[in-house]
Amino acid sequence: MKKNITFIIVLFAIGLSALLGIMLGKYSSRFLTVESANASCSVTMAEIIASAQGDVYNMAEISDDYVEPKTYYLVIYSVDGETIIKPTFETVPNDLKDEQENAALQNTAWEVFTTLIPAQDRQMVVQYNVFTDGYSNTLAAVDQNHANPAQWILEIDLADLEDKDAFLFTLIHEYAHLLTLNSTQAIPDQELLDDPMNLALLRSKAAACPNYFTGNSCSYADSYMHVFYTRFWKDINADWEKIDVLQYGTEDFIPYYEGLYSFYKSHQDQFVDDYATTHPAEDIAESFTYFVFSPKPLGNSIKEQKIAFFYEYPELIQLRENILSGACALNK
Numbered sequence: 001m002k003k004n005i006t007f008i009i010v011l012f013a014i015g016l017s018a019l020l021g022i023m024l025g026k027y028s029s030r031f032l033t034v035e036s037a038n039a040s041c042s043v044t045m046a047e048i049i050a051s052a053q054g055d056v057y058n059m060a061e062i063s064d065d066y067v068e069p070k071t072y073y074l075v076i077y078s079v080d081g082e083t084i085i086k087p088t089f090e091t092v093p094n095d096l097k098d099e100q101e102n103a104a105l106q107n108t109a110w111e112v113f114t115t116l117i118p119a120q121d122r123q124m125v126v127q128y129n130v131f132t133d134g135y136s137n138t139l140a141a142v143d144q145n146h147a148n149p150a151q152w153i154l155e156i157d158l159a160d161l162e163d164k165d166a167f168l169f170t171l172i173h174e175y176a177h178l179l180t181l182n183s184t185q186a187i188p189d190q191e192l193l194d195d196p197m198n199l200a201l202l203r204s205k206a207a208a209c210p211n212y213f214t215g216n217s218c219s220y221a222d223s224y225m226h227v228f229y230t231r232f233w234k235d236i237n238a239d240w241e242k243i244d245v246l247q248y249g250t251e252d253f254i255p256y257y258e259g260l261y262s263f264y265k266s267h268q269d270q271f272v273d274d275y276a277t278t279h280p281a282e283d284i285a286e287s288f289t290y291f292v293f294s295p296k297p298l299g300n301s302i303k304e305q306k307i308a309f310f311y312e313y314p315e316l317i318q319l320r321e322n323i324l325s326g327a328c329a330l331n332k
């Protein structure tokens, strides 16, 4: 139940405008090697995927008395290569002082990220925010740096490290946003970042973008996002947009969530899970996470094609290999 809300809130946190009311293979032989090298981790991979099961938009599973927890930022770090430096401490209630002062745990959480993602693949991360909204709810998030939209911030909830599988799944999902929205993939847009609720500005930016417009940036023609969108979303986008608009100008998101859930139910062969129907950017992030933690799909359904999509990029096969090695190392 909580988890439903969790994923929804993660979307808020990533700063993709979807919920903010704006419009938002090659089969390498090396892969076989890593699959066998990581054979002992195959159970772990299955458990990580299993941790993400469950329909987030199935309103029947959400309790009526659910109250959204408050989020507190505890410490803000600058990132200097492998290390985190210059902590600044936010004002927090007394009962969070222990977590705020737990530099060891904050470092451990950071090291999970650096163990999973190789240094050359996380150059865009310049800041690390430690926050908490209590156990579950939001596990991690990414956001653009408002001072420089080519740079990104990683945010981790210190209360969620123990739920290892769900934490790893979420970290890779969040990383997938960095992978698909960073400045080599889409043109950072300071104007939109400064004025995200300006619909006229947004529409003019979208109209001027010759490729897929992510909601806050124009993607390059050869970007993962544009190719993914062109292949998998062109035919369903018009129907999806009719649901997407339900979130604008209202406080009541239930019709929007129900719309997405029914969209998922009628397109189950196309999405790895119902959260992927949120937005093309969420779909590519979820599909990437399944690509990392699942065996290569054997079938040819559209959702399997979405997972297989990433095998067309040798650099992503390599990245998957590195992430799995990191996950195995963390598991020891």
Ligand SMILES: [Zn+2]
Pocket (backbone or CB within 6 Å): 010, 011, 014, 173, 174, 177, 282, 285
């Ligand atoms: Zn996301």
